[in-house]
Amino acid sequence: MSTRIAKPAARMRKQPRQARSIATVEAIIEAGAHVLSELGWAGFSTNKVAEAAGVSIGSLYQYFPDKLALVEAIRRRHFDHVLSVIREASAEEKPLRQFARELVRGMIGAHSIHPTLHQVLLDEAPGDRGSRAAHASFQARYLEHYTAAVAQYRKRRKDTETMARVLSSAIEGVIHNAARRNMLEAPELQKQLVELISAYLSGQGVRA
Amino acid sequence: MSTRIAKPAARMRKQPRQARSIATVEAIIEAGAHVLSELGWAGFSTNKVAEAAGVSIGSLYQYFPDKLALVEAIRRRHFDHVLSVIREASAEEKPLRQFARELVRGMIGAHSIHPTLHQVLLDEAPGDRGSRAAHASFQARYLEHYTAAVAQYRKRRKDTETMARVLSSAIEGVIHNAARRNMLEAPELQKQLVELISAYLSGQGVRA
DNA sequence: GAGAATATGAACAGGATACTCACATTCATT
DNA sequence: AATGAATGTGAGTATCCTGTTCATATTCTC
Numbered sequence: 001m002s003t004r005i006a007k008p009a010a011r012m013r014k015q016p017r018q019a020r021s022i023a024t025v026e027a028i029i030e031a032g033a034h035v036l037s038e039l040g041w042a043g044f045s046t047n048k049v050a051e052a053a054g055v056s057i058g059s060l061y062q063y064f065p066d067k068l069a070l071v072e073a074i075r076r077r078h079f080d081h082v083l084s085v086i087r088e089a090s091a092e093e094k095p096l097r098q099f100a101r102e103l104v105r106g107m108i109g110a111h112s113i114h115p116t117l118h119q120v121l122l123d124e125a126p127g128d129r130g131s132r133a134a135h136a137s138f139q140a141r142y143l144e145h146y147t148a149a150v151a152q153y154r155k156r157r158k159d160t161e162t163m164a165r166v167l168s169s170a171i172e173g174v175i176h177n178a179a180r181r182n183m184l185e186a187p188e189l190q191k192q193l194v195e196l197i198s199a200y201l202s203g204q205g206v207r208a
Numbered sequence: 209m210s211t212r213i214a215k216p217a218a219r220m221r222k223q224p225r226q227a228r229s230i231a232t233v234e235a236i237i238e239a240g241a242h243v244l245s246e247l248g249w250a251g252f253s254t255n256k257v258a259e260a261a262g263v264s265i266g267s268l269y270q271y272f273p274d275k276l277a278l279v280e281a282i283r284r285r286h287f288d289h290v291l292s293v294i295r296e297a298s299a300e301e302k303p304l305r306q307f308a309r310e311l312v313r314g315m316i317g318a319h320s321i322h323p324t325l326h327q328v329l330l331d332e333a334p335g336d337r338g339s340r341a342a343h344a345s346f347q348a349r350y351l352e353h354y355t356a357a358v359a360q361y362r363k364r365r366k367d368t369e370t371m372a373r374v375l376s377s378a379i380e381g382v383i384h385n386a387a388r389r390n391m392l393e394a395p396e397l398q399k400q401l402v403e404l405i406s407a408y409l410s411g412q413g414v415r416a
Numbered sequence: 417g418a419g420a421a422t423a424t425g426a427a428c429a430g431g432a433t434a435c436t437c438a439c440a441t442t443c444a445t446t
Numbered sequence: 447a448a449t450g451a452a453t454g455t456g457a458g459t460a461t462c463c464t465g466t467t468c469a470t471a472t473t474c475t476c
Binding site for chain 4: 018020047057
Binding site: 040041042116119122123124159162163165166167168169170171172173174176177178180186188189191192193195196199200202203 | 248249250324327330331332367370371373374375376377378379380381382384385386388394396397399400401403404407408410411
């Protein structure tokens with residue numbers, strides 16, 4: 001759906017021009033995400049990715065100058081996706097519970113294809129070469145959306161940013177854990193996650 | 209403090225008898241935890257561990273038959289520690305807020321030495337060879353304590369176990385994330401985490 | 417059918433890894 | 447002080463993998 005947007009020239013060795021090569025590049029990125037999620041950064045090798053993509057190594061290096069460029073492409077795609085999910089959930093003003101439900105549904109959707117990709121991208125995969133800026137900017141925008149949501153449902157001005165961090169990392173923790181047990185689709189889990197978010201943002205916090 | 213208990217014969221090649229060798233083994237495990245936490249499973253090599261421990265490779269292999277036995281020793285030690293923390297926090301009956309505070313303090317303490325060890329142990333390090341049982345048993349007891357705590361503060365019988373899972377993974381998520389930013393000690397974070405736990409367990413849940 | 421785009425995969429060079437072993441050092445015991 | 451056991455050493459081995467290239471083959475566009 002959102003894959004419609006043409007890649008604005010990531011760090012590539014050659015731009016794919018024909019439909020064939022576009023499909024190849026897409027297959028490589030997709031396979032890369034799969035390998036990364038399944039085997040982790042330790043098991044992420046260019047040869048493996050090429051094989052998983054049903055493509056020869058040579059083809060991979062025709063478009064990606066090196067391993068890092070490939071990870072960056074994967075990272076970019078995934079982060080764009082996640083970002084759009086949060087953006088949508090916190091778009092218009094809606095009741096807290098509805099926001100929570102949409103957020104949970106969206107986040108789970110974003111993780112159900114490559115369950116542990118997100119964590120691997122954040123924890124294991126190196127963020128060096130030039131992607132520093134992109135990475136930081138993602139984190140910033142990510143937190144930004146959460147902060148806005150927190151501010152909307154929580155009157156108290158203090159600690160808004162900390163709350164956003166706590167909220168986002170809690171959600172990620174739950175989803176990551178559920179992904180490991182193949183429990184992402186369990187409805188009672190989704191319900192409880194919604195509950196957690198609502199309860200925290202409702203915040204009948206009593207005394208400090 | 210709790211290191212007093214003699215190791216009940218983990219999978220070792222030779223039992224250390226003299227004080228010297230006991231210290232060596234301890235240094236190896238400690239260095240192993242450090243390397244694992246710092247470099248992840250990908251960077252965890254026996255040579256690196258030996259060097260970090262200030263000990264020769266030969267000494268390492270004198271006591272640990274292979275790499276996996278070493279990880280298992282590390283895992284065992286860390287899990288025992290974490291388990292004791294939860295046990296203590298949920299020991300006697302105490303008000304919800306106090307329980308939350310103690311739990312948070314304990315969990316943060318357990319993570320502040322080797323911030324990402326827990327996650328690496330859970331996600332990256334292989335759990336094969338014979339440790340399957342030990343691993344599962346840890347998870348079980350881990351969840352058990354959380355379930356008991358949830359049951360204590362939440363009247364509703366339904367979903368108790370799911371709630372325990374959600375709670376534990378949320379807490380881990382927050383702590384893991386904070387560890388990555390060196391924010392484990394930040395008091396406002398601890399406060400918010402306590403808030404999250406209390407709010408969720410208070411559960412002014414409204415309609416489903 | 418010409419030339420460009422695309423795809424192939426065997427081969428290479430380099431590095432890292434887990435683990436051994438023959439030997440040196442230090443301990444406990446008499 | 448002496449002896450054997452416990453402990454420590456680290457250069458070396460054998461193996462496996464990795465990222466990457468390149469000469470060649472196939473397929474597309476016009």
